[in-house]
Amino acid sequence: MSIPGTGQADIYRRNAALLKKRFPKAAKRMDASIGDASQPFFTAEGNNRLRTIYVQCGDGRSQPFYQKGEDDQLRQKVAAANSPESYDVVFFIGIGLGRAALDAVRMYTNRPRIVIVEPFPGLLKLALENTDLETLLACSRLKIYLGNDANAERVIGDCQNILPVGRTLLFIHPYRHYMIDERYGHLVSDLTHQIRSVRDRWHTIRRFGGQMLANSVANLPRLLEGAPLRALRGRFKDIPAICIAAGPSLNQALPLLKRVKNTLLIACDSAVGSLLSASIRPHIVATADIHPANIAKLKPNMEKLCDSILAFGVESNPENVHSFLGSRQVGMTAYSKLVLDWFDAELNLQCAVPPMTSVTHLAVSLAMAMGADPIVLVGVDLAYLDGQSHAKGSVFTQIPPKEKLIAIPGADGNTVFSPPQLVTDRLVLEQNIQRQPCRVISTSLRGALINGAELKPLEQVIDTELQKPVDVKGVLDAITWSPQHDHTAISDLLSLVNDRLIELKDNCGYGYTDAQNVSQTLSNRDVECDLKDMYDRCMDDYGRLIKKYDRVIRIFLEAMLQDEQAIVKREEEIAASVNSSREKKISDRLETLLARYRVLTEFAEHVSILIGSLQEVNKNGL
Numbered sequence: 100m101s102i103p104g105t106g107q108a109d110i111y112r113r114n115a116a117l118l119k120k121r122f123p124k125a126a127k128r129m130d131a132s133i134g135d136a137s138q139p140f141f142t143a144e145g146n147n148r149l150r151t152i153y154v155q156c157g158d159g160r161s162q163p164f165y166q167k168g169e170d171d172q173l174r175q176k177v178a179a180a181n182s183p184e185s186y187d188v189v190f191f192i193g194i195g196l197g198r199a200a201l202d203a204v205r206m207y208t209n210r211p212r213i214v215i216v217e218p219f220p221g222l223l224k225l226a227l228e229n230t231d232l233e234t235l236l237a238c239s240r241l242k243i244y245l246g247n248d249a250n251a252e253r254v255i256g257d258c259q260n261i262l263p264v265g266r267t268l269l270f271i272h273p274y275r276h277y278m279i280d281e282r283y284g285h286l287v288s289d290l291t292h293q294i295r296s297v298r299d300r301w302h303t304i305r306r307f308g309g310q311m312l313a314n315s316v317a318n319l320p321r322l323l324e325g326a327p328l329r330a331l332r333g334r335f336k337d338i339p340a341i342c343i344a345a346g347p348s349l350n351q352a353l354p355l356l357k358r359v360k361n362t363l364l365i366a367c368d369s370a371v372g373s374l375l376s377a378s379i380r381p382h383i384v385a386t387a388d389i390h391p392a393n394i395a396k397l398k399p400n401m402e403k404l405c406d407s408i409l410a411f412g413v414e415s416n417p418e419n420v421h422s423f424l425g426s427r428q429v430g431m432t433a434y435s436k437l438v439l440d441w442f443d444a445e446l447n448l449q450c451a452v453p454p455m456t457s458v459t460h461l462a463v464s465l466a467m468a469m470g471a472d473p474i475v476l477v478g479v480d481l482a483y484l485d486g487q488s489h490a491k492g493s494v495f496t497q498i499p500p501k502e503k504l505i506a507i508p509g510a511d512g513n514t515v516f517s518p519p520q521l522v523t524d525r526l527v528l529e530q531n532i533q534r535q536p537c538r539v540i541s542t543s544l545r546g547a548l549i550n551g552a553e554l555k556p557l558e559q560v561i562d563t564e565l566q567k568p569v570d571v572k573g574v575l576d577a578i579t580w581s582p583q584h585d586h587t588a589i590s591d592l593l594s595l596v597n598d599r600l601i602e603l604k605d606n607c608g609y610g611y612t613d614a615q616n617v618s619q620t621l622s623n624r625d626v627e628c629d630l631k632d633m634y635d636r637c638m639d640d641y642g643r644l645i646k647k648y649d650r651v652i653r654i655f656l657e658a659m660l661q662d663e664q665a666i667v668k669r670e671e672e673i674a675a676s677v678n679s680s681r682e683k684k685i686s687d688r689l690e691t692l693l694a695r696y697r698v699l700t701e702f703a704e705h706v707s708i709l710i711g712s713l714q715e716v717n718k719n720g721l
Contacts, residue, residue: 114227117236125223128246132220170198173273177202183211185675186265186668188258191215192287193272194243197226201235210675211268212261213241216290218249218282240675251289255297263301264667267294292526299523300454301660304434308657310389315435316712317417322430322438322450323589325409326580328468329449331429334574335363336470339565342462343381345369346480348543349490353377355557356477361569365410365466367458368396368419370478373492375400380407382571385465386419387412387458394418395494408575410465412455413438427580431461431468436653437596445592446584453531457524460531463539467531473538473553475560480546481525482507482515508548515547525549540564596651597714603648603699610644611696613637618689634685637692655702662698666691 119126177199183189189207191200194217203213213235217223223245226232235241244254255262271287304311340363343349343356349370356364356379366374366381368388374381384407386397394416397404401424409423413432420428431450432438443450452464459479466474478490488498505522509515517525525547532539532551541549542557614637621633645652656663673679673687 110231111228114232114236117233121236122243125243125245129220129223173199173270174202177270178206180268183207183209183268184265185209185211186261186671187211188261188267189213190269190290192283193217194223194226197230197232197235199270201232204235204238210240213238214254216244216249216254216286218246218286220246249286251286251293254290255293259297261667261671262294263298264664296526296530300456303456304657305660307389308660311414311434312658314389314415314417315413315437318413318415318420318430321420321428322413323584324582325428325430326578327448327450327583328429328431329447330578330583332449332468333470334578337472338569339473339475340365340466340471341475341477342466343367343370343374344459344478345373345489345493346478346543346546347484347487347490348480348546349373349478352477352557355561358561359565361571362565363471363571365462367462369489369493371397371400373490375403376492382575383408383410385410385458385462386415387455387461389414389416391416391418394422398422410461412461434657436656440650440653441592441596453534454527456527459524460527463528463531467535467537473540473564476539476541476552477557479541480543481521482517482547484545509545510541510543510548510554511545517547599651603651606644607699610640611700613640614693614696618693621686621689631685634689637689641692659698666694
C-alpha cells in the first residue's frame with residue numbers, strides 16, 4: 100500500500116524544527132537513531148512524491164506498513180471514541196505516520212492529553228518526512244516518549260496523577276502484527292497493566308484513605324513495640340517459605356501441608372481457621388484488612404496462635420492487631436506516609452513493602468523481605484472455583500449474589516472468573532514478583548494464571564523443593580523480637596510531628612484568607628490591579644506552604660483523594676481551554692487554588708484529631 104505524502108525537504112525541516120523546539124530530547128533520540136543498524140524493521144521505497152513504507156516480518160517477507168484498510172480502520176476507531184474530556188488520556192502506541200494521532204488532535208474538541216509512545220526513533224523520522232505534522236507537534240496537550248523513554252514505567256510515572264481522574268483510551272498501530280521484534284507487544288501489555296494498577300490502587304485509597312490513616316495512628320504503639328522489619332530481613336535467605344491464602348484450592352492442599360515439617364509457613368488471616376481445623380499451626384499470621392468486620396477471621400483462634408508471630412499492615416483494623424495474644428509481632432506498610440516519612444526514616448525500621456491490595460501481598464512481601472527462595476503459593480487462586488469464593492473454615496465461602504465477575508486466563512489454559520478486586524490483586528502480585536529475583540511457585544493448578552510464577556503441583560514441590568532440613572523455629576527464635584528504639588527519641592519525634600501539624604494548621608488558615616482577599620479584589624471591576632502579578636503572588640505563597648510542610652501534608656494525601664479528583668479535573672479543563680481570555684484563565688486558576696486551600700483548611704479537624712491521638716500515644720508511652 101502506498102502512502103501519499105509530500106516527501107518535500109521543507110516539510111521535513113518544518114516538522115523537525117518544531118519537534119526540536121517542543122521535544123528536544125525526542126529530537127536528539129531521533130537524530131541519534133539515523134543509520135542505526137539495530138532498527139532494520141522499516142524501509143521506504145519510491146520517489147519523493149509517493150513512497151511505500153515496509154515492515155520486515157519474522158519470516159523474511161517485507162510487509163507494507165499498513166495493510167489495505169487497516170489504516171482506515173484505526174482512524175475510524177479514533178473517530179468513534181466518545182468525545183474524550185480534557186481530563187482523559189489518549190495513548191497511541193507507535194507514531195505510525197502520525198495520522199491517527201493527528202486526527203485525534205483535530206477531532207477531540209475537549210483537548211484531552213495525547214501521549215505517543217514509540218520505541219523506534221527511526222520510525223518518527225519517516226513520519227516527519229511523509230506527513231505534515233505541524234498541528235500535532237504544536238499541540239500543547241501532547242507528550243512524546245521515544246526510544247529508551249518509551250517504557251511503561253516512565254510513561255505511567257509521568258501521568259499517574261491524572262490517570263485515575265478520567266478515562267484512558269489506548270490505540271495501537273496495525274503494523275505491530277508484522278513485527279519480528281516483540282517490543283510493541285510487551286509495551287502494550289505493560290501499559291495496560293500499569294494503568295489498571297494505578298487506577299485500582301488510587302480508587303481503593305480514595306475510598307478508604309481516611310480509615311487507613313486512622314488505623315495507622317491507632318497501630319503506631321504496636322508497630323513501635325514490636326520488632327522492626329529490619330530485624331527480619333534476610334533471615335531466611337535462600338530458604339523455602341510457603342504463603343497460604345484461603346482460596347478454594349486450600350481444601351485439597353491441607354492434607355499435603357500436614358506433611359510439611361521443615362518450611363516456614365506464613366498464613367493469611369483468612370486461612371487460619373482452615374489450617375487450625377487441620378491441626379496445622381502457622382509460624383506467622385499476616386493481617387492487612389482495614390475493616391472491623393474482619394476481626395471474625397482471627398478472634399475465635401487467638402488463644403491457639405500465642406506461639407505464632409503476627410505480621411500486620413499498619414493500616415490494618417486495629418482490633419485485629421490489638422487482640423493478638425502473642426508476644427512477637429512485626430509491622431509494615433506500603434502507604435502510610437506518617438510511618439514511612441517520619442518513623443521509618445528516623446528510626447530505621449525498614450518497614451516499607453511494595454504496593455499491596457490484599458493480605459496475600461503482605462504475606463508474599465514479608466517472605467521476600469526475609470530472603471525466602473523459592474516462595475511457594477498455596478490457596479492463592481485469585482478466582483472463584485466450583486462455586487466457592489474461599490476454602491472451608493474461612494469467614495466467607497459462598498460467592499456473593501449478583502457479584503460482577505470477569506473472565507481471565509486460568510493456569511490450566513481454561514478461563515476462570517474473578518471479581519474486580521481479585522483481578523487487581525493478581526496484577527499487583529505479578530508486578531511484585533517481577534521486581535524480585537527470587538523464584539515464586541504457584542500450586543493452584545486451576546486458579547488464575549500468575550505471570551512470573553512457576554506452576555507445579557504442591558505434592559511435587561514438597562518432594563523436590565522442601566526436602567532440605569531447616570530449623571525454622573531456631574531461625575525465628577534467634578530474631579530479637581523486642582523493640583529496638585530509644586523511647587526518648589520516639590517521644591521527641593512524636594512531639595516534632597505534633598508541632599509541625601499545629602504549624603500547618605495555622606499557616607493554612609493564613610494562606611487561605613490571603614487568597615480569598617485576592618479573589619475578592621479581582622472580582623471588583625473598579626479596582627485597577629495587575630491580575631497576573633496578584634495571581635502569581637498567591638501561587639508563590641501556596642508553593643512555599645506546600646514545600647515547607649510537604650512531609651506533613653503527605654500524611655493526609657490518602658484521605659484527600661476524593662477532593663483531589665474534582666480539583667484535578669477542573670485544572671485539566673482550564674489547561675485545555677483555548678477560548679478563555681487571559682483574565683478568565685487567571686480567575687479560574689485562582690478558584691482552583693482556593694479549592695486546594697479549602698481542602699487543606701477543612702482537614703484542620705482531622706489535624707486536631709491526629710494531634711490528639713499522637714499526644715495520647717506519647718503520654719501513655721510504649
